[in-house]
Amino acid sequence: MIILGENWIAIVFMIVATFAMGMLLLTLARIVAPTKPSEAKSRPYESGIPDVKPVRPQFTARFYVIAMLFVIFDLEAAFIYPWAVNFDLLGLNGFMHMLVFIALLFVSYAYAWKKGALEWV
Amino acid sequence: MDQPIWITFFVSFIILNVLLIGMAYVTWFERKVLARFQDRLGPTRTGPAGLLQPLADAVKLLGKEDLVPAAADKWVFLFAPVVTFMTALIAAAVIPFGDTATIFGQEVNLFPADLNVGALFILAAGGAGVYGIILGGWASANRYSLLGALRSAAQVISYELILGFSLVGIFIMTGTLSLREIMLRQHETLSIGPLEVSNWFILSQPLAFVLFMIGAVAETNRAPFDLPEAESELVAGFHTEYSGFRFSLYFLGEYVSMIVVSLFATTLFLGGTSGPGAEEYWGLGLLWLLLKVVAFLFFYVWLRATLPRFRFDQLMGLAWKVLLPLALLNILVTAFFRLIANGEVF
Numbered sequence: 473m474i475i476l477g478e479n480w481i482a483i484v485f486m487i488v489a490t491f492a493m494g495m496l497l498l499t500l501a502r503i504v505a506p507t508k509p510s511e512a513k514s515r516p517y518e519s520g521i522p523d524v525k526p527v528r529p530q531f532t533a534r535f536y537v538i539a540m541l542f543v544i545f546d547l548e549a550a551f552i553y554p555w556a557v558n559f560d561l562l563g564l565n566g567f568m569h570m571l572v573f574i575a576l577l578f579v580s581y582a583y584a585w586k587k588g589a590l591e592w593v
Numbered sequence: 594m595d596q597p598i599w600i601t602f603f604v605s606f607i608i609l610n611v612l613l614i615g616m617a618y619v620t621w622f623e624r625k626v627l628a629r630f631q632d633r634l635g636p637t638r639t640g641p642a643g644l645l646q647p648l649a650d651a652v653k654l655l656g657k658e659d660l661v662p663a664a665a666d667k668w669v670f671l672f673a674p675v676v677t678f679m680t681a682l683i684a685a686a687v688i689p690f691g692d693t694a695t696i697f698g699q700e701v702n703l704f705p706a707d708l709n710v711g712a713l714f715i716l717a718a719g720g721a722g723v724y725g726i727i728l729g730g731w732a733s734a735n736r737y738s739l740l741g742a743l744r745s746a747a748q749v750i751s752y753e754l755i756l757g758f759s760l761v762g763i764f765i766m767t768g769t770l771s772l773r774e775i776m777l778r779q780h781e782t783l784s785i786g787p788l789e790v791s792n793w794f795i796l797s798q799p800l801a802f803v804l805f806m807i808g809a810v811a812e813t814n815r816a817p818f819d820l821p822e823a824e825s826e827l828v829a830g831f832h833t834e835y836s837g838f839r840f841s842l843y844f845l846g847e848y849v850s851m852i853v854v855s856l857f858a859t860t861l862f863l864g865g866t867s868g869p870g871a872e873e874y875w876g877l878g879l880l881w882l883l884l885k886v887v888a889f890l891f892f893y894v895w896l897r898a899t900l901p902r903f904r905f906d907q908l909m910g911l912a913w914k915v916l917l918p919l920a921l922l923n924i925l926v927t928a929f930f931r932l933i934a935n936g937e938v939f
Contacts, residue, residue: 479708486705539750
C-alpha cells in the first residue's frame with residue numbers, strides 16, 4: 473500500500489510541475505511579447521476573404537457514429553485487459569469465455585460494417 | 594523501492610527537463626534529417642551545425658504577440674494548449690529509464706513512478722491529450738480549427754483502440770501492466786537451441802509491433818496521418834488561430850509525445866534499456882535507451898519525408914477495417930500459443 477501511495481505522489485508531483493512549467497512559460501511570454509490588439513487581428517482567419525457569417529459548430533453525424541463505435545470497443549478493451557493480465561490464472565476456461573465474448577462483438581462489428589457505419593462518405 | 598520522497602521528485606524534475614530539452618533538439622534533428630532527405634543542409638547559421646537553432650526559435654516565439662480572436666471562447670482558448678502540454682509530459686512519469694541504480698551510495702529509482710497500471714496510464718494520458726486539441730479547435734471559433742479538431746478527435750480515438758489492442762499480447766505474456774516489470778522481463782535471454790537471443794517482445798509479437806507503430810504515428814498526429822493539421826486543406830487545422838507561445842505549447846506537446854511514444858515503444862518491444870553492459874552500468878543502459886529512441890525518431894522523420902498524406906476516409910477505413918480485426922486476431926493467436934506453452938491444450 474505504501475509503495476502504491478508513493479507512486480501516485482510522484483504522479484501528482486508531475487501534474488503540478490508540468491502545470492507550473494506551462495504557466496511559467498506563458499507568463500514569461502506575457503511579459504516579453506508585445507500586445508497590440510486590433511479589430512483586424514481579432515477576426516477569424518479565413519485566408520484573407522471577409523468572413524460572411526459567424527461559425528456555427530455544425531458537423532457531420534459520422535463523427536457521432538465513430539464515437540459510439542469507440543465506446544463499444546474501448547469497453548471491450550476494458551474487459552480484455554484484466555483477462556490478459558490474469559491469463560495464466562484463468563487458463564483454457566478463461567480463453568473460451570473470451571472467445572465467446574470476442575465472437576459476439578465480432579457479430580456486431582460485422583453488422584456495423586454491413587450497415588455502412590464504417591464507411592466515410 | 595524505498596527512497597526518500599525528495600529523490601523521486603528530483604528524478605521526476607530531471608526527466609521533465611531532459612524531455613523539454615530533448616524536444617527542442619528533436620526539432621533540430623528533424624530539420625537536419627529532413628533537409629538531408631531533400632538534398633539540403635538544414636539550419637547551419639545558428640551555432641555549429643545549427644545547434645543553437647531551437648534556442649533561437651524559442652526566443653522568437655516568446656517575442657510574438659499572443660492573439661485571442663474576438664469570437665473565441667476566451668478561457669477555454671487560453672487553457673487548451675496547457676492541457677496538451679501537460680498530458681504529453683505526464684505520460685513520461687511511468688517510463689522506466691532503468692531499474693534501481695546506486696548513485697553516490699544512494700539507491701535511486703530511475704523512474705518517477707512504477708504504477709501497476711503503467712501501460713494504461715500512458716494510453717489514458719494520450720487519450721486525455723485530445724482534449725487539448727478539441728477544446729482549442731472548438732474555442733477558436735474558426736471553421737478550419739473546428740474541422741481539424743473533429744478530425745483529430747475521430748482519428749485519435751480510432752487509433753487509440755488499435756494501440757490498446759496491440760499491447761494485449763504483451764500483457765498476456767507478462768501478466769502485468771507495469772512497464773518496469775515488462776522491461777525487466779525483456780532483459781532475460783531466451784535460448785532457442787544453440788541460439789541465445791534477448792527476450793525482446795518485437796521477436797515474439799512482430800504483428801503487434803507493426804500495429805503499434807502505425808497506431809503511434811496516428812496517435813501523435815504525424816505524417817502520413819497528420820490530417821488534423823493538413824495545411825493544404827485546413828490552413829493549420831486546430832491551431833490556426835493560435836500564435837506566440839500558446840502555439841508553442843501545442844508544438845511542444847506534439848514533439849514531447851513523439852519522444853514519449855518512442856520511449857513507450859522501446860520499453861514494450863525493444864527491451865528498454867536492455868543491451869550489452871546495461872546490467873552492470875546503468876549509464877550504458879541509458880545510452881542504449883537513447884539510441885533506440887533516436888532510431889524511432891529517425892523513423893518518424895523518414896515517414897514524413899517519404900509518404901504522402903492519407904485521405905480521411907482511407908485513414909478511418911485503415912483503422913476500422915484492417916487494423917482492428919488484425920489486432921483482435923493477434924490477441925487470440927497469442928492467447929492460443931500461451932495456452933499451448935502452459936500445456937493446457939494438446
